[in-house]
Amino acid sequence: MTMQDRYPIAFQLYPYQRSADQDAKAPVTHPVVVVGGGPIGLATALDLGLKGHPVLALDDHEGVGQGSRAICFVRRTLEIAHRLGAGAEMLAKGIVWQKGRVFHDSDEIFEFDLLPEDGHRCPAFINLSQIHFKKFLVEAIERANADCAKIEIRGKNRVDAIDPGKDETVVDISTPDGSYQIKANWLIACDGARSPIRDMMGLGFDGRVFEDNFLMADVKMTADFLTERWFWFEPWFKSGSSALLHKQPDDIWRIDFQLGWDIDREKELKEENVRNRVDQMLGGKVEYELDWCSIYTFQCRRMEKFCHGRVLFAGDSAHQVSPFGARGANSGIQDPENLAWKLDLALRGHAPETLLHSYDEERLAAADENILNSTRSTDFLTPKFEASKKLRDAVLTLAARHRFARPLVNSGRLSVPCVYDSLSGFGPDAIVTPKRTRPDAPATDAPLADGYLLDKLGGGFTVIGFGTSIPSAQNIEGLHVAGLTIDEISPETRERYLGDEASAVYLIRPDQYVVARWAEYDKGKIASAIRQAIGKDNKCP
Amino acid sequence: MSLNLDPNLVDPDGFYQALLDAHEGLDAAQSAEFNARLIFVLANQIGDPELLAQALEAAK
Numbered sequence: 149m150t151m152q153d154r155y156p157i158a159f160q161l162y163p164y165q166r167s168a169d170q171d172a173k174a175p176v177t178h179p180v181v182v183v184g185g186g187p188i189g190l191a192t193a194l195d196l197g198l199k200g201h202p203v204l205a206l207d208d209h210e211g212v213g214q215g216s217r218a219i220c221f222v223r224r225t226l227e228i229a230h231r232l233g234a235g236a237e238m239l240a241k242g243i244v245w246q247k248g249r250v251f252h253d254s255d256e257i258f259e260f261d262l263l264p265e266d267g268h269r270c271p272a273f274i275n276l277s278q279i280h281f282k283k284f285l286v287e288a289i290e291r292a293n294a295d296c297a298k299i300e301i302r303g304k305n306r307v308d309a310i311d312p313g314k315d316e317t318v319v320d321i322s323t324p325d326g327s328y329q330i331k332a333n334w335l336i337a338c339d340g341a342r343s344p345i346r347d348m349m350g351l352g353f354d355g356r357v358f359e360d361n362f363l364m365a366d367v368k369m370t371a372d373f374l375t376e377r378w379f380w381f382e383p384w385f386k387s388g389s390s391a392l393l394h395k396q397p398d399d400i401w402r403i404d405f406q407l408g409w410d411i412d413r414e415k416e417l418k419e420e421n422v423r424n425r426v427d428q429m430l431g432g433k434v435e436y437e438l439d440w441c442s443i444y445t446f447q448c449r450r451m452e453k454f455c456h457g458r459v460l461f462a463g464d465s466a467h468q469v470s471p472f473g474a475r476g477a478n479s480g481i482q483d484p485e486n487l488a489w490k491l492d493l494a495l496r497g498h499a500p501e502t503l504l505h506s507y508d509e510e511r512l513a514a515a516d517e518n519i520l521n522s523t524r525s526t527d528f529l530t531p532k533f534e535a536s537k538k539l540r541d542a543v544l545t546l547a548a549r550h551r552f553a554r555p556l557v558n559s560g561r562l563s564v565p566c567v568y569d570s571l572s573g574f575g576p577d578a579i580v581t582p583k584r585t586r587p588d589a590p591a592t593d594a595p596l597a598d599g600y601l602l603d604k605l606g607g608g609f610t611v612i613g614f615g616t617s618i619p620s621a622q623n624i625e626g627l628h629v630a631g632l633t634i635d636e637i638s639p640e641t642r643e644r645y646l647g648d649e650a651s652a653v654y655l656i657r658p659d660q661y662v663v664a665r666w667a668e669y670d671k672g673k674i675a676s677a678i679r680q681a682i683g684k685d686n687k688c689p
Numbered sequence: 690m691s692l693n694l695d696p697n698l699v700d701p702d703g704f705y706q707a708l709l710d711a712h713e714g715l716d717a718a719q720s721a722e723f724n725a726r727l728i729f730v731l732a733n734q735i736g737d738p739e740l741l742a743q744a745l746e747a748a749k
Contacts, residue, residue, distance in 0.1 A: 524702050527709060535712040535720035543705075550694040550747060555701040 151304055151324050153209060158279050161211035161286045164304035170328040178204045179495060181319060181332035183307050183345055185209065187218070187278065188463030188480045189338035190285040190301075194232050195488035197292055197299035199607060201495060204330075206321065210303035212286075214440055218278040218477035219394065219402050224565040224590065225478045226270035227602055227660070228485050234288035235270070238281065241397050242274030248377035250557060252544045254384035258554050259376075262562075267640035268593040269600040273562070275396045277366075278477065310335065310348050312459050334491060335459045338484075341447075343465035349456060355449020356523065358470065359409040360530040362444050363388070365422055367401045369436035379559045381529075381544055387425035390529055390559075400439055403429065406529065413443050446470035446526060448519045454483075455508045462487060467515035469522035472529065472560035479518045479563060483511055489607070489658035493682055498626050503683035506573050514566035521561045528558035565590045568661070573681050576673075578666040581647035591660045594641040596634060601641070606630050608658050609678060614641065615651035616669055624675045625682065657681060692743035 162185075169176045182193045185207025193205040221229075221242065229235040246262040264272040289299050308327065309320040316331045337345035346353060378393040385391075388405030395401055405425050407416060415421060422441050430436070450467035454460060463480035487507050493499035531537035546553035567589045568574065574587040585592055594601040601612075610630045611618050618631035637646065646652050653670075655663040655677050664677040679685040698704050712720050735741055 521702070524706055528705070533712070534717050535715060536709050538720075539705075539708060539712070546748075552694050552696050552698075555696045555698065556705055558702060558705070561702065 151208070151306065151322065155209070155213040157209060157211045158214040159211045159283055160303075161283065162207070162301040162303040163210050164324055165302075166323075166325055167300075167302060169330055170323065170325060172328075175318065175329040175331050177316060177331040177333065178202065179333045180204070180336065180491070181206065181317075181330070181334070182336045182338055184338035184340060184463075184465070185282075185301060185303075186338060186340060186463065187282050187285060187477055188484060189336075190282060190289065191228070191232060191481055192336050192338055192462060192484035192488065193299050193301070194234075194285060194289050194292060195484050196492065197289065197297040198232065199488065199492040200297075201492065202298040203300070204332075205299065205301045206305040206307055206319075207301060207303055208306035212279050212282045214279070218281065218471075218474070219275050219396055220474035220478075220562075221274050221276055221281065222474060222478045222563045223268065223270045223272050223593075224563075225481050226274065227593065228481055229284070230269065230603070231605075231607075231660075232285070232288055233291060234284045237284040237287065238276055239270065239274065241280055241284075242276035243375060243395055243397055244271045244274050245375050245377065245395070246272060247374070248379065250547075250559060251378070251380040251383065252548065253380075253382055255548055257544060257548045257557065267595040267638070269602060270593070273474075275394060275402075277396055277400070280397070281477070307339075307344065310345060310459070312349065312457055314457065317459060333458065334495075336484075336487070337459060337461045337465050338463045339465050341464040341468045343461070345459070346451065346461065346465055349459065351451060351456065353449050353451055353468075355447060355468070355519065358446045358448075358526050358530055359532075360445065360526075361407040361409065361411050361413070361416075362446070363405045363407055363416060363422065363425070363441065364444060365403045365405075365426060365441040366396070366439040367403055367426060367436045368399055368439045369401060369434055370399050371401070371430075371434055371436075373401070381559075383429070385428040385431075387428045391429060392559075393429070405429075407443070411443075417441065417443060444471075448523045448526070450512070450515045450519060453508050454511055455504050460487065460491075460504070460507070462511075466511070467519065469518050470526045472525035473518075473522055473562055474560070475518040475522050475563045479514060479566075482514065482565060483507075485659045486511055492658075493627075499682040500684065506571070506683065509571055510566070510568045513568060513571060517566050518563070525558050525560045573683070574661075574663055575680075576664050576666075576677070578664075579647070579649050579652055582644060585645055585654070585662055585665070587662050587664050589662055591654070591656050591662055592644045594644050595638050596641070597636045597638075601634075602660060604632050605656060605660055609663075609681075610656045611669075611674055612645075612654045612656060613651070613669060614645050614654070616653060618653065618669055622671070624671075624678050625684065627678065627682075629674075629678070655681075690737065690740065692740050692747060694747060 180203045182205040193203045197203045249259045306322045311318040317335045380391040383391045390406040392404040454466045462483035469475045543556045612632045620631045654665045663681045
């Protein structure tokens with residue numbers, strides 16, 4: 149039996165190998181099965197594997213597909229990658245950027261500098277191809293396996309059918325050697341925006357389709373353009389109704405052209421036609437190779453909920469956004485970050501399975517926030533009707549003359565992690581300031597005397613004492629809770645965690661979100677906050 | 690007092706969306722009429738003739 153690749157492979161990372169499961173008399177049961185070998189599936193497998201669970205990941209391909217797709221990775225993503233042991237390679241390979249320019253026709257309307265704050269291990273943004281992002285995750289999985297993790301990735305294993313039951317899901321798999329069955333106690337579907345698992349379960353994926361097409365091209369050239377994000381509205385070179393130029397590693401540049409709705413895809417994808425557009429943009433004097441190109445339409449949609457019994461959805465299979473703002477991969481990677489520790493505690497019996505309801509609650513809120521931002525950017529870029537075009541053009545005209553109009557120009561609002569304001573499982577907030585590290589928000593990195601704060605957080609709950617002493621390890625609710633005492637308070641740490649307080653105690657979740665904070669250490673209060681955070685104190689039925 | 694031409698909108702993206710929503714479903718003439726009414730509502734809020742004169746200039 150042959151299995152045709154749906155796309156060409158850039159790196160073969162996990163070639164098909166026959167598994168013992170294929171010769172077993174009865175389907176073998178696996179505690180956790182991840183479907184999909186993209187960045188989200190691999191991060192899920194890696195996170196749960198590092199927590200000690202055997203994980204089986206199934207990918208219908210044998211590695212990473214060509215075409216870079218996601219290119220911009222934000223600080224929160226890099227922090228997560230660091231925790232997973234893949235961050236250093238990403239930082240070494242990625243291109244750090246912070247400046248951008250916005251043009252209208254041939255006029256530069258304004259330039260911006262995101263002025264990244266000091267005192268963080270990771271930069272605000274890097275550009276890196278999805279190919280490398282994924283490759284580094286696979287390498288981190290190999291390192292984890294060398295250090296006792298049990299993560300297996302099976303290439304050319306395609307899920308053809310599932311039969312979800314209360315405690316386990318039967319999974320039918322095709323391989324080049326024929327088909328076989330396994331059972332999964334938990335199945336996590338990270339199988340992309342067109343999720344076959346979602347279709348197999350007959351689940352909806354509703355939202356908006358934007359009536360526009362974008363040509364994305366990765367071009368290889370040695371050019372001395374600045375490492376900045378350049379964005380044109382109605383560019384003078386007429387290659388599209390908007391255009392983007394952004395640098396990636398290895399002399400690759402991402403170029404986007406907005407083509408409109410009524411186009412002939414096949415014709416537009418012909419090399420000579422792509423080259424015409426690129427030549428117009430670059431002035432025809434630059435030598436380059438076309439590395440990859442594709443035409444996209446954009447959608448903003450999500451599933452009604454992400455947890456369906458013991459089948460859970462994460463990443464693009466659960467929610468999809470337009471790319472303006474880099475909110476696809478960057479929000480997707482926060483799904484396993486949120487999910488892994490909850491599933492870990494449920495699998496160990498330390499928390500009720502109902503804790504996973506908070507995965508739904510928190511990541512649905514995040515998906516809605518991302519969809520709202522991404523929808524607004526797309527509405528600005530592709531005005532739907534005459535009056536909205538007039539308003540958009542008025543903003544662009546005014547922005548060139550007056551500073552006040554610049555915040556209205558929207559070519560993408562860059563991904564920031566969601567703050568789970570007013571959701572259950574957080575609190576109390578006994579010190580109120582600083583606002584950025586309040587309960588519901590992700591912990592902010594800060595420089596310490598010997599490294600960075602986030603690097604000190606382990607895989608479990610951590611209590612941090614700023615200017616007050618905390619027991620270095622204790623057992624609360626059956627959980628190992630680490631303690632971190634920080635005596636030397638840097639100015640950044642004071643600004644980010646203490647404000648005017650002399651001391652502060654923070655309880656941090658395994659996904660580095662702040663659960664609660666107090667002025668002083670009180671074990672009873674911490675235990676109560678942990679019970680709430682792991683769904684043991686759920687007051688609602 | 691001079692006209693504030695620095696960013697002052699508390700939620701620029703939210704306002705922009707509210708403006709688009711207000712125009713949704715209107716034809717070109719109705720949109721122009723809506724904008725005219727909106728100008729008078731906002732001008733009344735400003736009130737000051739000197740500021741209004743500067744605003745007229747800034748929009749030219």
